[in-house]
Amino acid sequence: DGGITQSPKYLFRKEGQNVTLSCEQNLNHDAMYWYRQDPGQGLRLIYYSQIVNDFQKGDIAEGYSVSREKKESFPLTVTSAQKNPTAFYLCASNRDRVGYGYTFGSGTRLTVV
Amino acid sequence: GQQLNQSPQSMFIQEGEDVSMNCTSSSIFNTWLWYKQDPGEGPVLLIALYKAGELTSNGRLTAQFGITRKDSFLNISASIPSDVGIYFCAGLAPGSARQLTFGSGTQLTVLP
Numbered sequence: 001d002g003g004i005t006q007s008p009k010y011l012f013r014k015e016g017q018n019v020t021l022s023c024e025q026n027l028n029h030d031a032m033y034w035y036r037q038d039p040g041q042g043l044r045l046i047y048y049s050q051i052v053n054d055f056q057k058g059d060i061a062e063g064y065s066v067s068r069e070k071k072e073s074f075p076l077t078v079t080s081a082q083k084n085p086t087a088f089y090l091c092a093s094n095r096d097r098v099g100y101g102y103t104f105g106s107g108t109r110l111t112v113v
Numbered sequence: 114g115q116q117l118n119q120s121p122q123s124m125f126i127q128e129g130e131d132v133s134m135n136c137t138s139s140s141i142f143n144t145w146l147w148y149k150q151d152p153g154e155g156p157v158l159l160i161a162l163y164k165a166g167e168l169t170s171n172g173r174l175t176a177q178f179g180i181t182r183k184d185s186f187l188n189i190s191a192s193i194p195s196d197v198g199i200y201f202c203a204g205l206a207p208g209s210a211r212q213l214t215f216g217s218g219t220q221l222t223v224l225p
Binding site (some may be wrong): 094102103109 | 141147148153155158201217218220
C-alpha cells in the first residue's frame with residue numbers, strides 16, 4: 001500500500017546536536033511538507049517542496065533545514081540553532097495542483113534531553 | 114497570511130451526544146477539509162468540500178462548505194468513544210497553489 005513513512009517514531013537529542021528526521025513517500029506525490037505541532041497547538045509549516053531540488057521556507061523555518069534530492073524523500077534536519085526543538089513533527093505530501101487533501105505520516109516525536 | 118479560527122478549542126461530551134464545531138475566516142477559500150488526529154499519530158482526512166453550499170456526509174460525520182466561502186462546519190452524530198481526538202479544519206485559498214491553511218484544532222473528549 002502507498003503511504004508516507006516517517007522515522008524514527010521517537011527521537012532524543014542532546015542540546016547542541018543536529019538531528020535528521022526521515023520522510024519517505026511512495027505515492028508519487030510532487031509536493032511535500034514539514035509541520036511542527038506543539039501540545040494543544042495547531043500545525044505550523046516549517047518547509048515545503050513542490051518539486052525535486054526546490055523548496056521554500058514556511059512560517060517557522062529558522063533553525064531547520066531540508067533537502068529534496070529525490071521525489072520520494074524530504075528529510076528535515078533540526079539544527080542546534082533551533083532553541084526549542086522539542087515537539088511532534090509531521091510530514092505530508094500532496095498529489096497535484098488542484099489542492100486535494102494532504103496525506104500525513106504518523107509523525108516523529110523529538111525530545112531534547 | 115490567511116488564518117482560520119476554529120471553535121471550540123475543546124469539548125467534553127457524553128457518549129451518544131451530537132457534536133458541532135466550526136471554522137471561520139475573514140477571507141474566502143476554494144476548498145475546505147476536515148481531519149482527525151488520534152493521539153501520537155498524523156491527521157487523517159475525514160471529509161473534503163469543494164463547492165460553496167456543499168453538504169457532505171461520511172458515516173456519522175457531516176460537513177458543510179459555507180455559502181459565503183468563509184466558513185465550514187463539522188457535525189458528529191451519536192458520538193462514540195473512538196471519536197476522541199483532535200479535529201482540524203483546513204482550507205485552500207485562491208492563488209495558494211497546494212498550500213493548506215490549518216485551524217488550531219478542536220480537542221474532543223467523549224465521556225462514557
